[in-house]
Amino acid sequence: MILINFxxxxxxxxxxxxxxxxxxxxVGKEYGVCIAVAPQHVDIPLIAKNRSVPVFxxxxxxxxxxxxxxxxTPESVVExxxxxxxxxxxxxxxxxxxxxxxVGRCGxxxxxxxxxxxxSRVGKALAAxxxxxxxxxxxxxxxxxxxxxxAKPEVITDSVRMIRAVNPKIKVLCGAGITKGEDVAAALRLxxxxxxxxxxxxxxKDPEAVLRDFAEHMRR
Amino acid sequence: MILINFxxxxxxxxxxxxxxxxxxxxVGKEYGVCIAVAPQHVDIPLIAKNRSVPVFxxxxxxxxxxxxxxxxTPESVVExxxxxxxxxxxxxxxxxxxxxxxVGRCGxxxxxxxxxxxxSRVGKALAAxxxxxxxxxxxxxxxxxxxxxxAKPEVITDSVRMIRAVNPKIKVLCGAGITKGEDVAAALRLxxxxxxxxxxxxxxKDPEAVLRDFAEHMRR
Amino acid sequence: MILINFxxxxxxxxxxxxxxxxxxxxVGKEYGVCIAVAPQHVDIPLIAKNRSVPVFxxxxxxxxxxxxxxxxTPESVVExxxxxxxxxxxxxxxxxxxxxxxVGRCGxxxxxxxxxxxxSRVGKALAAxxxxxxxxxxxxxxxxxxxxxxAKPEVITDSVRMIRAVNPKIKVLCGAGITKGEDVAAALRLxxxxxxxxxxxxxxKDPEAVLRDFAEHMRR
Amino acid sequence: MILINFxxxxxxxxxxxxxxxxxxxxVGKEYGVCIAVAPQHVDIPLIAKNRSVPVFxxxxxxxxxxxxxxxxTPESVVExxxxxxxxxxxxxxxxxxxxxxxVGRCGxxxxxxxxxxxxSRVGKALAAxxxxxxxxxxxxxxxxxxxxxxAKPEVITDSVRMIRAVNPKIKVLCGAGITKGEDVAAALRLxxxxxxxxxxxxxxKDPEAVLRDFAEHMRR
Numbered sequence: 001m002i003l004i005n006f007x008x009x010x011x012x013x014x015x016x017x018x019x020x021x022x023x024x025x026x027v028g029k030e031y032g033v034c035i036a037v038a039p040q041h042v043d044i045p046l047i048a049k050n051r052s053v054p055v056f057x058x059x060x061x062x063x064x065x066x067x068x069x070x071x072x073t074p075e076s077v078v079e080x081x082x083x084x085x086x087x088x089x090x091x092x093x094x095x096x097x098x099x100x101x102x103v104g105r106c107g108x109x110x111x112x113x114x115x116x117x118x119x120s121r122v123g124k125a126l127a128a129x130x131x132x133x134x135x136x137x138x139x140x141x142x143x144x145x146x147x148x149x150x151a152k153p154e155v156i157t158d159s160v161r162m163i164r165a166v167n168p169k170i171k172v173l174c175g176a177g178i179t180k181g182e183d184v185a186a187a188l189r190l191x192x193x194x195x196x197x198x199x200x201x202x203x204x205k206d207p208e209a210v211l212r213d214f215a216e217h218m219r220r
Numbered sequence: 221m222i223l224i225n226f227x228x229x230x231x232x233x234x235x236x237x238x239x240x241x242x243x244x245x246x247v248g249k250e251y252g253v254c255i256a257v258a259p260q261h262v263d264i265p266l267i268a269k270n271r272s273v274p275v276f277x278x279x280x281x282x283x284x285x286x287x288x289x290x291x292x293t294p295e296s297v298v299e300x301x302x303x304x305x306x307x308x309x310x311x312x313x314x315x316x317x318x319x320x321x322x323v324g325r326c327g328x329x330x331x332x333x334x335x336x337x338x339x340s341r342v343g344k345a346l347a348a349x350x351x352x353x354x355x356x357x358x359x360x361x362x363x364x365x366x367x368x369x370x371a372k373p374e375v376i377t378d379s380v381r382m383i384r385a386v387n388p389k390i391k392v393l394c395g396a397g398i399t400k401g402e403d404v405a406a407a408l409r410l411x412x413x414x415x416x417x418x419x420x421x422x423x424x425k426d427p428e429a430v431l432r433d434f435a436e437h438m439r440r
Numbered sequence: 441m442i443l444i445n446f447x448x449x450x451x452x453x454x455x456x457x458x459x460x461x462x463x464x465x466x467v468g469k470e471y472g473v474c475i476a477v478a479p480q481h482v483d484i485p486l487i488a489k490n491r492s493v494p495v496f497x498x499x500x501x502x503x504x505x506x507x508x509x510x511x512x513t514p515e516s517v518v519e520x521x522x523x524x525x526x527x528x529x530x531x532x533x534x535x536x537x538x539x540x541x542x543v544g545r546c547g548x549x550x551x552x553x554x555x556x557x558x559x560s561r562v563g564k565a566l567a568a569x570x571x572x573x574x575x576x577x578x579x580x581x582x583x584x585x586x587x588x589x590x591a592k593p594e595v596i597t598d599s600v601r602m603i604r605a606v607n608p609k610i611k612v613l614c615g616a617g618i619t620k621g622e623d624v625a626a627a628l629r630l631x632x633x634x635x636x637x638x639x640x641x642x643x644x645k646d647p648e649a650v651l652r653d654f655a656e657h658m659r660r
Numbered sequence: 661m662i663l664i665n666f667x668x669x670x671x672x673x674x675x676x677x678x679x680x681x682x683x684x685x686x687v688g689k690e691y692g693v694c695i696a697v698a699p700q701h702v703d704i705p706l707i708a709k710n711r712s713v714p715v716f717x718x719x720x721x722x723x724x725x726x727x728x729x730x731x732x733t734p735e736s737v738v739e740x741x742x743x744x745x746x747x748x749x750x751x752x753x754x755x756x757x758x759x760x761x762x763v764g765r766c767g768x769x770x771x772x773x774x775x776x777x778x779x780s781r782v783g784k785a786l787a788a789x790x791x792x793x794x795x796x797x798x799x800x801x802x803x804x805x806x807x808x809x810x811a812k813p814e815v816i817t818d819s820v821r822m823i824r825a826v827n828p829k830i831k832v833l834c835g836a837g838i839t840k841g842e843d844v845a846a847a848l849r850l851x852x853x854x855x856x857x858x859x860x861x862x863x864x865k866d867p868e869a870v871l872r873d874f875a876e877h878m879r880r
Contacts, residue, residue, distance in 0.1 A: 014300070064228075069312050076262050097562055126565060127568075316755070320781060349782075511751075520703070
């Protein structure tokens with residue numbers, strides 16, 4: 001699985017978000033690879049209605065429907081068409097008890113959770129909360145263009161081993177610094193089952209071409 | 221002006237948000253009163269595209285377009301069709317320096333700001349940051365059904381006086397516990413120029429009828 | 441082990457903190473039971489200098505010595521005489537990655553860590569971060585006078601089992617609602633190795649007498 | 661007034677805090693200038709008992725005495741011997757409503773408040789909350805060695821003018837980048853009535869000599 005985090009980049013907002021989702025859909029079908037997109041909250045319904053790709057939120061709050069203002073309830077993103085959510089991204093870290101609460105809330109709504117961890121040890125900790133996926137991203141490599149699979153391969157192998165020991169059903173994604181198909185291949189060889197990528201696609205001159213490169217290495 | 225905060229209520233989410241926005245549009249036109257709506261973030265584009273009412277976000281973050289995840293940039297809500305944002309609601313309080321930053325960011329994008337204050341003194345403080353509107357809401361009355369104009373009229377008169385002394389261009393809205401047209405009339409008599417309302421409309425059996433009652437007292 | 445959280449109660453501040461620490465020291469020696477105290481930060485040096493009891497901080501921040509204002513560095517509490525710290529108390533919850541950072545910082549300073557968890561699952565998660573102790577406290581029972589060992593015995597047995605499976609060296613403390621010696625006995629029978637208590641001692645008419653009752657049941 | 665923020669520097673912790681407070685006391689008496697110190701929380705009682713200088717906390721929380729863990733109540737620092745507190749330092753920013761609450765809490769305990777502001781506009785806003793002092797510090801100059809009185813003199817003159825217009829009783833301190841007596845003199849010429857300093861003293865090779873230089877320019 002390739003999960004593209006659109007972040008709050010200008011290049012992946014509104015109409016450009018829709019165009020990028022179209023590229024994801026196209027390449028995904030071509031290669032038979034699952035490519036999901038995580039646009040900004042206001043862009044979720046646009047993409048969910050017009051494109052046939054899995055749409056993730058970038059974050060959800062634990063708040064229930066009710067008297068809360070400015071929060072992103074899991075219910076609101078489900079109704080908007082999302083099928084999952086990134087949780088605890090390094091740019092949006094959360095309290096341990098709140099992550100448990102959000103994973104539980106999402107589970108009851110059948111919203112797939114991809115929880116992020118900065119280290120293999122935090123990955124192991126969060127595995128106890130039983131999300132569907134854990135994406136391990138050393139924060140210092142995010143947006144660096146230096147692939148975690150090259151710079152810190154042991155972070156991936158350790159994470160895979162430690163997370164599986166807690167709960168073998170959890171899929172481990174590899175994130176941070178992935179820009180080329182060979183980074184994807186390396187991540188898979190090290191035991192991860194997918195990647196979480198942002199600037200590597202969003203900021204690419206030709207995102208569709210890079211996605212195709214990723215997908216090709218994912219399929220092998 | 222009547223600003224309806226949809227909060228994260230089930231009754232004002234997705235399709236129900238659109239229906240409520242339609243009622244706001246209809247009553248607003250009938251009575252020549254400006255009625256704005258503040259739906260959840262994912263519902264902004266739906267309403268902005270389909271209804272001709274001013275749409276506010278319930279909150280925006282100060283983050284710039286760029287490498288941020290799960291934040292609501294002012295740019296994203298502008299592109300989604302919003303013309304303003306509630307800021308610092310009692311259910312989403314912010315740091316003083318961050319409010320200044322957000323008001324500045326919104327100003328440069330011509331996004332109207334309605335900053336909330338819990339007391340007249342905080343209202344006076346926030347007036348120094350020059351938002352377009354300040355909504356004064358004693359938190360203990362929110363959702364209480366007890367109108368601030370009855371329970372604490374001095375909060376409104378003090379706020380109007382203190383905020384105008386700092387910056388006479390700022391419009392003062394009155395919030396908390398407003399459920400009837402006469403509450404609206406009282407708020408205007410005390411010097412405010414509009415109301416911020418949530419459960420009084422959203423949780424009403426017949427929201428359109430209550431809105432009509434509000435609008436009638438607003439027009440007088 | 442009995443760890444008394446003095447919280448910010450008036451009854452356990454300043455001079456009263458010192459008196460309570462004296463009672464803890466006295467009863468601890470009488471019964472040969474380890475009784476530690478966690479006073480407010482400003483009271484740490486007073487107690488550490490004058491009484492021979494283990495002193496814990498109620499919280500430490502991850503910040504390093506340097507250009508930070510208003511934070512509690514682990515170094516400062518070590519120099520003040522503390523030998524450990526409560527971390528992530530339900531009244532002072534922390535981010536998952538920050539808990540890892542603090543536990544690591546404390547470890548390098550030989551400061552004992554007692555990390556709190558609200559559920560057995562969060563307890564299991566935090567066990568991956570290898571603190572010396574985990575105190576499991578269902579927040580709804582804190583200060584209730586209803587002992588967790590009676591109301592929710594499965595929270596303790598589950599926690600003990602799940603935490604030991606991750607790391608058998610971690611000592612599990614039982615917290616929330618403990619007011620009598622028999623609550624202590626029940627907590628030990630269910631597999632925990634100590635208790636975390638606050639109002640049960642601090643707010644007691646005769647704290648020393650209650651401590652004696654606790655210690656007697658701890659010793660058996 | 662000279663207020664020395666000890667921050668969490670190693671050089672101003674524990675015994676070194678006491679030594680620095682002694683220097684402040686000595687120079688203050690010599691020159692007849694009020695020099696206050698703001699040590700780390702655990703060091704407040706040590707200094708308050710042994711030295712005759714005004715002691716400030718670096719931060720206090722709004723929490724009341726009671727069931728709170730790890731918070732710094734105003735009551736605890738009063739009992740420990742502090743006579744005031746820094747609030748909302750740029751390294752410890754607070755919500756607007758919380759600043760109002762803390763200033764009120766401190767006022768009722770006769771604890772002097774020095775509220776920090778990053779800009780003249782935020783300074784004006786916080787003036788509405790009536791603290792005794794407002795320290796204006798452009799965060800980018802903190803620890804820079806570049807004096808605000810040289811780099812951005814208009815920040816001081818604007819702040820003094822805007823804050824006085826709201827409440828002429830508030831004393832305006834000037835902070836950030838002050839390392840020499842002439843920086844102090846410049847700050848006073850621009851209308852401020854004192855300075856907030858940290859690394860300029862704490863990290864100096866001979867803090868007492870620098871303090872003497874400051875005091876001399878303060879007296880003139």
